[in-house]
Amino acid sequence: MRSPSSPHVISASPPMKLLPKCDPNDDEGTMKLIEELTTNAAQVQRQVLDEILARNSNTEYLHGFLDGLTGYHFFKKKVPVIEYEHVREYIERIANGAPSSIICTQPITELLTSSGTSGGQPKMMPSTSEELDRKTFLYDLQVPVINKYVDGLDKGKGMYLMFVKPEIRTPSGLSARPVLTSYYKSSNFLNRHFNKHLIYTSPNETILCADSRQSMYSQLLCGLLQCDDVLRVGAVFSSAFLRAIKFLEDHWQELCSNIRAGEISEWITDSGSRRAVMQIMREPNAQLAERIEAECRKEPWEGIIRRLWPRTKYVDVIVTGSMAQYIPLLDFYSGGLPLVSTMYASSECYFGINLQPLSSPAEVSYTLIPNMAYFEFLPVKSDKRGEEEAFDADKCNRLEMAAEAVDLVDVEVGKFYELVVTTFTGLYRYRVGDILMVTGFHNSAPNFRFVHRRNIVLSVDTDKTNEEDLLLAITAAKPLLAPLGCLLSEYTSYADTSSIPGHYILFWELKSNNAATELDSAVMEACCLMVEESLDWVYRRCRSRDRSVGALEIRVVRAGAFDALMDLCLTNGSSVNQYKTPRCISSPEAIAVLDGRVVGRFFSRSAPQWEPLRVGKK
Incomplete structure (x- = not known):
């Protein structure tokens, strides 16, 4: 343990430059x-x-x-x-x-x-232009750190999957956009060619493509075409990288067909992406297509990263915080490659x-x-x-x-x-x-x-749902139970990331005066959608536009299920006097207690409404 330093003492050393020059090649x-x-x-x-x-x-x-x-x-x-x-x-x-x-x-x-x-x-x-330089400084600062532990990264490329999201122009003329969209569109990123450690398989045009599906396809195609040059793979978030693997699983045959023919699919209509991909593809490559097909046909897809990109040394993704829930899937698909969180x-x-x-x-x-x-x-x-x-x-x-x-x-x-x-x-x-x-x-x-x-209890991608927002959303849906003659007596939740994309699961215990009450699918599906409609803008964007979060699910459990959950918590050391039903659960044991008492499962049949962000005078 350190002894606190005095805030009154200022070092006699000469002042340091607060934004010093940093050469990532040095x-x-x-x-x-x-x-x-x-x-x-x-x-x-x-x-x-x-x-x-x-x-x-x-x-x-x-x-x-x-x-x-x-x-x-x-x-x-x-x-x-x-x-x-x-x-x-x-x-x-x-x-x-x-x-x-x-x-x-x-x-x-x-x-x-x-x-x-x-x-x-x-x-x-x-944000300011100087702050953009400060961000670039930190990106450059991390380069020699990974070079210290992994040799030869300047002898190949990185297959990093990077995407831009929608932005708006505010009444003052300023752009309002996500931080990564800002960085990818900046000259700091686009003019990074001096950095021999940041050579990517994805051309800038494919990264900047506003259509996320076309961008994903084009970047994966470029990554496959250059598979023997790839030394590291990744995306900023684990969830985004795993969505790319799922996309590859759904489209590998079409991608191989493109490689075999030397032509990109007609549905890729973004002119910049088409032009950039064709500069890499140039000619048919039947041998590469057959090699990729041979690996993609094998089931299961365990180790598919190592098999398609054999020189890969590590996977560069965030695996801390809510992204930790994706570690087992990342290990499965990567074949045990190191998972590196750099920043x-x-x-x-x-x-x-x-x-x-x-x-x-x-x-x-x-x-x-x-x-x-x-x-x-x-x-x-x-x-x-x-x-x-x-x-x-x-x-x-x-x-x-x-x-x-x-x-x-x-x-x-x-x-x-x-x-x-x-x-x-x-x-x-x-x-x-x-x-x-x-x-x-x-x-x-x-x-x-x-x-x-x-305060965050649920997160699958960039969505962050806290306990209060979850309560308000569930409260908005509760009146829809009236035709069933039921009341919601208890609930909890968890983020299920065992499939891609992950989705929210709510466990509901209903109370009814009529033991013969049957669950009506239309009513319960309406409850699912109402909860989603009542969650925040980011969640609705992830569901409706990005499709990075799957349809919300309500699992109705039989009477007494939450008593069993309490018994489990008490067995594990909780105090009976202070026990409160957890509004989010994560332990496999707790989930199994409720899953074993499920009597009905229901999903949203449509995505919640979402509109682009608007900023204006009130």
């Missing part, structure tokens, strides 16, 4: 830069805060708290720790034409839509990198890089028997926050914290909502394991 120089940043973490953090306050203390937002004052102590004493609702008004004003200077002296160049939601709509995070980032800002990239998924920790933002941490403690209980997946909401925010270098190993950030782009003491555990230190910079999102 392994030695970049590793030295990582050592300098992490060794001087306290000094760099103070420089970051001083710079942010020097720039922005007279903005409308900060001036309201600081009245022109600057400095660490005034900031800590006078600026409150906030959530999105406290800054939402300022961001929406900028979206509607107010000057960026109300929160940030640098021009806000775009708004990044977060997968977390507020009032059913995505949150919008301000920790969000729409608010990019945070850190994994300095031990070949660690097992359960041991992944990220080192927060101190020049990315000013980091603080709210200590988290359990209201029950201890910290371990607080972070049980079925009890993840039983937390209380301590009032005092801790600085980056003052966190303690083994303790849990909620991340708070102050960014260069206009977020001040903002609660990100991520719960982290300190696993150690790299020099003076702590390593964190991502535990979970605060």
Whole structure:
């Protein structure tokens, strides 16, 4: 355990450049830069805060708290720790034409839509052109780290599946779009050719194709055509990578036909994708088509990644947080290749990198890089028997926050914290909502394991459903049970990712005065759809547009099923006086208790309504 460092002491070392030049092709120089940043973490953090306050203390937002004052102590004493609702008004004003200077002296160049939601709509995070450079800096910083553990990555290509999502133009003329869409469309990404470690099988045109189905097909075709050059495969999220495997499973015959004929399918109508793919395909290749067909015909598809891309050294996907549920499927399809999570980032800002990239998924920790933002941490403690209980997946909401925010270098190993950030782009003491555990230190910079999102109980892809939203959605559906003469007496849920795409499953126990009541399929399917219609914008987009989440399922259980669940929880150590039905379950034992008592299964027959995000004056 470390002794807290004093926030009053400033290192006598000369100030470091807060956004230094980073050459990803210079392994030695970049590793030295990582050592300098992490060794001087306290000094760099103070420089970051001083710079942010020097720039922005007279903005409308900060001036309201600081009245022109600057400095660490005034900031800590006078600026409150906030959530999105406290800054939402300022961001929406900028979206509607107010000057960026109300929160940030640098021009806000775009708004990044977060997968977390507020009032059913995505949150919008301000961003600047400098912040795009800061993101690129972190991408470049991670390159020599993986090179340290995996040899020869500059001798081949990466088959990374990357996609853009819809964006809008706000009344002020700013774009509002997801953070990865922003990055893939930026010159920082499109002009990355100097980086010999970031050569992809997917041409830019296929990545930027707005039709996700055409983009997926074109990128997979390019990946198969260059299969002998591929040294690593991946996508940002595990769920997206597994959707690509499922897509390949459904389309391998057509892909092989294209390769054999040397022509791309006519339904690929995006001109940029067609042109880019044909520059790679060039001529028929019957031998390659036969080789791919021979592997795809074999059942099961265990190890299909190794078999189709035989030189692959690892799979680059996020396997922390809600993505951990996909590890068994990733192991199955990859044939046991290492699963590497390289970076920790969000729409608010990019945070850190994994300095031990070949660690097992359960041991992944990220080192927060101190020049990315000013980091603080709210200590988290359990209201029950201890910290371990607080972070049980079925009890993840039983937390209380301590009032005092801790600085980056003052966190303690083994303790849990909620991340708070102050960014260069206009977020001040903002609660990100991520719960982290300190696993150690790299020099003076702590390593964190991502535990979970605060209050989130269900997630399959980029959707994040909390307990309150789930309750409201189920409450909206309950009146539909009236024709059956039934009441909903108990419910719980889990995210089933055993199939692709995964989907939400709700267990419902119904109470009826008539023992002979029969479940009506039309009524129960209407309940499924009503729950989906009542969930937030991101969930409905994943269901309706992205198709990355499958149809919601309600499993009706017989009377007494939830008593059996309680008995199981009590057997495992829960207190009878404090037991509450968990609104989300994850243990196979708990799921089996309810599954063994199911009397009816029902699905949504259609996708919920979804409309593109709109931002406008109220």
